[in-house]
Amino acid sequence: MKHTVRFQPDNITVTVDKGENLLSAAAAAGVYIHAFCGGDGVCGKCKVRIDKGEVSSGKANLRQEDWNQGLRLACQTTVSSDLVVTVPDKTTAGGKALKRKPKTTRTISARSLETLTGRWNVDPPVTKLYLELDPPTLEDNISDMQRVMRGLRAVMPDSLEPSYDHPELIKVLPAVLRESDWKITLLLLHGRRQEEPDRIIDVEAGDTTARLYGLAVDIGTTTCSGVLIDLNSGKVIAEASAYNAQIRYGEDVISRIIYAGRPGGLRTLQNKVVATINAIIEDICRTMIISPADISYIMASGNTVMSHLLLGLDPKYIRESPYVPSVSQFPLTKAAGLGIQAHPSVRLFLYPCISSYVGGDIVAGVHAAQIAKSELVTLFIDIGTNGEIVVGNKDWMVSAACSAGPAFEGGGIKYGMRAANGAIENFYIHPVTYDPMLITIGRIKPSGICGSGLISVVAELLDSGVIDQQGKFNRNLDQPRIRDGRDGWEYVLAWSQDSLIGEDIVITEVDIDNMMRAKGAMYAGYQTLLESVGLTFADLERVILAGNFGAFIDLEQAIRIGLLPDMDREQFYYLGNGSLLGCQISLSDVRRFRERVQVRQLITNMELSENPEFMSHYMAALFLPHTDMSLFPSVRDRLADRN
């Protein structure tokens, strides 16, 4: 349910979900409110007055007289109806709200996702078929398996004869047939191609057609996520995620590859990711009160290193030039053979990879977004340690990975951290006083800055003139938060008393420099790929942001620092976890399932690491937003406005 919130005195209205936090609503509206403690209620700065409408609010850190006057702490208040809210002068520290930012980013709603993915059918590659067979007699004593085949032919007369190559199946078949009085349910796996016959992969006693589940798994370097789908309805019925238990052996793929080279290392890493998937399965099954044996198949995707490690393939040559993976189209694998807690019949499909650093997660995302079916020239971006980029449409696609570095995952940033509770994820600065408005994940005191927070901080510092386009602090501003610290110039995001870690949380020039390298690598990647096919940014008709990180990026801020191209905001789409979504769709619809290999074959990869054009674009991008300001007209205008 939606409500409108009108902020006074600036008369800015925003539409939010019921239950939305009022501080976040203000941030969304571009209304600046003092907020130093991340939303924890301790700094007591974010007082607003509720003029009209219902809210739900806590009283912490608010004097009784304030309460009686209708004042509330925005960070402790949630929206219960349409509201009119006045932000007192004191709260905005100057009575001047920020200019309202255009609300251009398309949110992840079912409708907008469908414009990307299209509709898919509930016609999964694994199906169940209930059969009632005639019991054998002396006149009709063909083998049990022949009887099953004959029963199948009777109901599917026009299909190719299914195959069966699963020894466990024929071991259990005689007992299942007899205990069920010759009434059984077959589990059929459709062929990888239309012309390929089905395969019988399991048999169950009685009619079990109502129980048919598939698991989609995104195997991330940091986090693995699983979604259980009821394949009869196509509905998601449970979700779970867990940190990839490999993480203790290295944060990124390179350190995992190194660890895999140690004695027993490969085996350990394989076991760890399998344990992670098992934890997700257990979690889901506990929630849904189903047995892991009820999961009939698994569709997974991951980057090339994660895919190799899951299958126990040595990723060694992925790290060494010329960066060659063992395999890009993974063979059909039995989940139980890997150690996954699944019925022996369960196949685990892995999305094919493109190259050593453009993996199955990207193919799954490109597939989910159906780029290969669209006329629109699309830039597909997944930002992380390795930023992966795909450019193309239904006629051609090129891909590349650019080593953005770990800045967006908190690496190389003094107070950088993962997107966990306490991470500053959203930041606004008061244009006059340069005081911060912090919003943290979990609305607790800040303990650091996550990737989306970093973008937010740098964009706001730039916008307010606290830093210049080279990322250097303005040494002349009168604000104690801007200071020459131990590691050079810095801005204090949170004083020690407002921080969870008991020390000042700052962003330094070195941090900003690292972030600029990261975003510069991404942007240089877009340019190099486009040029490789003779295009420019002007030819782009659509940008799709994939990945969990992508989903939290503020579009305006990301464009302002030069991470994303300066295009019509209506041309941007948030896909969310495209890797997981691709798996979900392939799991549900056999036509999509069969498409996924062709999608991968349409994509030509380009190696950027030693490419001179890339290097030159990269150097030019080490500026906020870019040395060539003609590429960023909206930012140019805004910065000019400011001056």
Added chain:
Amino acid sequence: MKHTVRFQPDNITVTVDKGENLLSAAAAAGVYIHAFCGGDGVCGKCKVRIDKGEVSSGKANLRQEDWNQGLRLACQTTVSSDLVVTVPDKTTAGGKALKRKPKTTRTISARSLETLTGRWNVDPPVTKLYLELDPPTLEDNISDMQRVMRGLRAVMPDSLEPSYDHPELIKVLPAVLRESDWKITLLLLHGRRQEEPDRIIDVEAGDTTARLYGLAVDIGTTTCSGVLIDLNSGKVIAEASAYNAQIRYGEDVISRIIYAGRPGGLRTLQNKVVATINAIIEDICRTMIISPADISYIMASGNTVMSHLLLGLDPKYIRESPYVPSVSQFPLTKAAGLGIQAHPSVRLFLYPCISSYVGGDIVAGVHAAQIAKSELVTLFIDIGTNGEIVVGNKDWMVSAACSAGPAFEGGGIKYGMRAANGAIENFYIHPVTYDPMLITIGRIKPSGICGSGLISVVAELLDSGVIDQQGKFNRNLDQPRIRDGRDGWEYVLAWSQDSLIGEDIVITEVDIDNMMRAKGAMYAGYQTLLESVGLTFADLERVILAGNFGAFIDLEQAIRIGLLPDMDREQFYYLGNGSLLGCQISLSDVRRFRERVQVRQLITNMELSENPEFMSHYMAALFLPHTDMSLFPSVRDRLADRN
């Protein structure tokens, strides 16, 4: 090398191989010679005079004066050149040679086998392909497997893209490619159908195309036999066989099924047959100085129970009416997965079975003999505990099993034994004195009677009037060997001093009765099958005898007792071990390999066990040769001759 031996005074000539035993040569010629000790040289009865030519001979049990006169013991003498041999009056005990029997049976020669099997190609379903690949560069860094696929496409541009689903393959591929400097040999398995793509099943460093071997295995209830084939030349290069180590858990399939039902029994039996196959592989590899890893694939066949046990399938329902096997078309199986000492890539193919008691060994034999390609209406027979019968031609085939009982394997016969050293395998009787001429396996003193010996004994006893057509002894003959013994009337084949076991070896009326039941079941089987398709014996154009036992049957004797139909002797063929031969051919020629499943599908099985027609034919067949003598005109004439 062949030599002729002319026996005097009857002037009967026979052609034998150089090195043939002279007693056996006489038997083949139908020349009766006293021989009581089975060919051991101890009875000293079989003296003959070498008139012309070279022999190699021992002096044991021959007086010097006899030696000086040119006398030799036939059983201790082998043929070294063309010979003229006189059989002295004393040696034939009456100077009267047996009537020469017509030499009608076609022997197992390469030529005559080829008239059955046709020529097959050396174009095996598993092939090797040597590839020299371009090493990867930054501009060309597709995955190792893609590089292999591209190399394959370059040399096989018109083929379907091969598949690969063998996880070990992609695990070793990167190392193999790099250590071999990108020069590799692929092992390819052709599809089961023409339209099915090849499958890459292994990769080896360098050019190993010269080493390509396949193993054919016949998995018998008693004996397993293996043949190693060089798949580059199609030549058999080594053979080995071993008793099926399951034998200690039961002699026949029924006792094995019972044992399989005990706790751990199935697993034990599977392990034992796997150990037997491993022993054969070791034996062959030791002989040929190759590694088991050089064997690229295995084609096996066995009866339905043996096939089930090898794959670890419970044979329980095979024994219970209505006699249903779990599966008749066996799934593709990895040999190593069963515990067979083979490279992990090696597939073990099992010939499909027809029914619970007509197994893959029969399909392999029918396939080897190419009955499904012939116009000739053929009766295919494999005689053992379970006699299996197939009738048909290229248009239709019907099969049945008839429980002949164990008589032909030595069971239910007082001195019955397997076809091992000391077993009487050939027997002739002197038509006047009723003295025996015994030939044993291994030419040692007799210790019992094997199946072919039993046929020989009963046929000779009938022919000489020692027994009548009901199998009862003529109580009026003046020969101490014919006596009323402890178990009723019997004939002494060997006195205790001439026997290995130190007691009289006899054949009793009970023995003869059991043998009649066995042959009666077989004959009733032929009749019932023929009638089921509206035919009679007159419609038969060919009889093929399969199985090791079949190869040792004397055609005349077998017809005389009513085990085989009384047809033109030219219409009989000995196939030998058709099960092994079928495996060999399928191993060598992919077209035959693909045919084998269709052959099985052409055959319709008939259950005889509770069939009233079968029972009535069976009762009529409990006579020597049959109650309906019009079915055995040649035997009728011969018996009439005698009287």
